[in-house]
Amino acid sequence: MDDPFSSSDHWFDPWATALGPNLKALTESITMQVLQATAKGHQARIRRPKQEQVERVTSIVSCLVANLAAMHQGHPEHSRLAISLRHTSLSRYDRKGLGHLPHVTDAMAAQGLVLKHPAHIKKRRTGIEATGSLLNALLAGTVAEVGRAEGEETVWLTARMGRDAIGHKLPYQLVDYVDTPETCSLRREMEEINTFLATQRIELQGQPQAGFRLTRRFLLRDIGDPHTFRLHGRLYGGFWQSLPKRLRGDLRINGEPIADLDFASMFPRLAYARLGAAPPEGDVYAIPGLEEHRAAVKAGFAAMLSSSNEMTRLPSGVKDALPVGWTGRRLATAISNKHPALVPLFGRDIALDLMFTESCILVAVLLRLAEMGIAALPMHDGVMVAARDCEVAKKVMVEFAESREGVSIPVVVK
DSSP, X not given: OOOTTOTTEEEOOTTEEEOSHHHHHHHHXXXXXXXXXXXXXXXXXXXXXXXXXXXXXXXXXXXXXHHHHHHHHHOTTOOEEEEOOOOOOXXXXXXXXXXXXXXXXXXXXXXXXXXXXXXXXXXXXXXEXXXXXXXXXHHTSOGGGEEEOTTOOOEEXXXXXXXXXXXXXXXXXXXXXXXXXXXXXXXXXXXXXXXXXXXXXXXXXXXXXXXXXXXXXXXXXXXXXXXOOOSEEEEEOOGGGGSOHHHHTTEEETTEEEEXXXXXXXXXXXXXXXXXXXXXXXXXXXXXXXXXXXXXXXXXXXXHHHOSSOOOSOOTTTGGGSOTTOOHHHHHHHHHHHOXXXXXXXXXXXXXXXXXXXXXXXHHHHHHHHHTTOOEEEOSSEEEEEGGGHHHHHHHHHHHHHHHHSOOOOEEEO
């Protein structure tokens, strides 16, 4: 079925590039075919193309080959590369030099290397499918040969765009901000983290993974707000962040099994710290009558901190996880009774502020561990480290939460 999110589609990543020797050799071979196919007339065929043209086509072919390799090796359930071939103005988030992508794609299709499936307006993007000798070469390769091109922005700023006429949230919009000393400092921190992690051997089920680059993503509550970097700020871009829990045990850092460390009940504790109050003893998510439904309580708690209104309806997926008879209003009342000190924060859209605090602690932890030579893979409220580094990492996490925010947050091993 044609739709914008077809299960057969793999979204095109403009920053993917051929890194390993096999993919580089494949890129070089295809580049020569494309250049020969696009040459016009006998003189053009025997004349060597300009170096600038070779570099441009090589960059585009490398990107396409890397994307197709990542799809076939890392996401075999997908068959098409979903790609937009429209020409748009470039921002700091876009990769330059891909303007001739449609022409290179057509040349590869003419050479029998890919099949090009036309786009359907508002239904599905152009689909690119490897075929023939290219498909055979990709199936014989490894995803470890896929890397990242230089120049990728690691400090993102997005903005909420409100809701449409029927109340659905509109997609967030990237903001093309102007650099300041603050953004330059944030970018240097991300560069330090990414540079260190690139030197570490990170494997899943014994296989090296494709190159990654962590980004830190900030948010504006409204597109018209001043450009500030004080909301959200969480890190994204690591392949491990979307791994099912059952597969995390298959991760290895420099050959070592991992320890999955988590700040316990971080959001509620940061909320209490914001008010200068102490959380209750025991499990902050323990609600009378819902002791067996902790995950649903946690989701409802987060929704109350994230919403700008009183919670009268249960968040998606929470209702089915609660016993019969529990409504949004009833859950909100139960949580408020458990945490009366936090009532002033509920329905105040404070979660973005708490995420920012959380992300500052996490970035500080990552930088400190990197200084110590310890590779840490960030989650939103924790890290994964080699098991032998577990106790050292736990100590650093506790110390930085205490020193930066004055709050004591236990760290647990999942």
